[in-house]
Amino acid sequence: MIRILYVTITIFSFFLQYSIAQSDTLFLKAKSGDGIISLLKRHNLDPDYYVDTFKKQNADKLIDNKHLILGETYMLAIETLTEDSISKATKIVEDSLLLGAVIYIISGHGGPDPGAITIIEGHTISEDEYAYDICLRLKYEILKHSGEAKMIIHDPNDSIRNDRILEIDIDEVCYPNLEIPYNHTKRLVQRADAVNDLYSEKAANSYQRVIVVHLDSRSKGQTVDVFFYHYPGSKKGKTFANNLKDVFAEKYAEHQPNRGYEGTVSGRNLLVLRKTLPPAAFVELANIKNSHNQKRFLDPDNRQALAKWLCEGIIRDFNSE
Numbered sequence: 001m002i003r004i005l006y007v008t009i010t011i012f013s014f015f016l017q018y019s020i021a022q023s024d025t026l027f028l029k030a031k032s033g034d035g036i037i038s039l040l041k042r043h044n045l046d047p048d049y050y051v052d053t054f055k056k057q058n059a060d061k062l063i064d065n066k067h068l069i070l071g072e073t074y075m076l077a078i079e080t081l082t083e084d085s086i087s088k089a090t091k092i093v094e095d096s097l098l099l100g101a102v103i104y105i106i107s108g109h110g111g112p113d114p115g116a117i118t119i120i121e122g123h124t125i126s127e128d129e130y131a132y133d134i135c136l137r138l139k140y141e142i143l144k145h146s147g148e149a150k151m152i153i154h155d156p157n158d159s160i161r162n163d164r165i166l167e168i169d170i171d172e173v174c175y176p177n178l179e180i181p182y183n184h185t186k187r188l189v190q191r192a193d194a195v196n197d198l199y200s201e202k203a204a205n206s207y208q209r210v211i212v213v214h215l216d217s218r219s220k221g222q223t224v225d226v227f228f229y230h231y232p233g234s235k236k237g238k239t240f241a242n243n244l245k246d247v248f249a250e251k252y253a254e255h256q257p258n259r260g261y262e263g264t265v266s267g268r269n270l271l272v273l274r275k276t277l278p279p280a281a282f283v284e285l286a287n288i289k290n291s292h293n294q295k296r297f298l299d300p301d302n303r304q305a306l307a308k309w310l311c312e313g314i315i316r317d318f319n320s321e
């Protein structure tokens, strides 16, 4: 009997994993003390994206449209939040704060280049996967506010992920669908060209900005705050970077008042900043090797906060124009 039970559980958990990977229909059982949020989180589903869908699909099994019934199994049919599905999603828009703004998002590295790597709990993790996850979340935020967001680095099947450890793959491409070259300079020129091609199609006086998202790699002992670069000669790039930084300073003052925030803005002659035509800001989110900094990008809630704050910085810059 125990053996049969074991086999059944093994088969069931195999299907559960399979269905999560395919992200079609999930079955979530409410345990004692569960609310919708904790139920979703336990299944690695970000409440920010799935609460409304959950309520709609389970209206007949909720008390007062918000409380779960203990022991009840809830069903959730979801679409994975890849870049393509985010672009096609119709019910994202919440307001028009970024109406008319065009943001080019360059997720650092990708393809054959993982960027900085380190080992966490026995797993090798890479900069490009975390940058990409935050960029996807940023795109979602921008669309929520009616902005246009173009991801220059694109991964056809990676969705917004709620795991701590993000598996490394090498199938990222550069807009529109170009293989990313191994050569460092060619790689950077390719992404700058992609931005400039898109930029040239838009009205010259429209609000367009480039945001380049990286994690840094320094010695283990060094903690860094989120900091920013702009191209030394670019006034608008500098203003953009300062607006982003100001939001981070305010958020830290609000959420961790005794912490202090030492993020900086400085000019730096980086190829991507120099070659892209729209004003650009380059953000370094954390030192991938520092255990204190790692919390900032390993925790999916923190990745979500980083994306939200970057978006708020963009809104501020858009309004200041």
Ligand SMILES: [Zn+2]
Pocket (backbone or CB within 6 Å): 108, 109, 115, 116, 127, 214, 215, 216
């Ligand atoms: Zn990097």
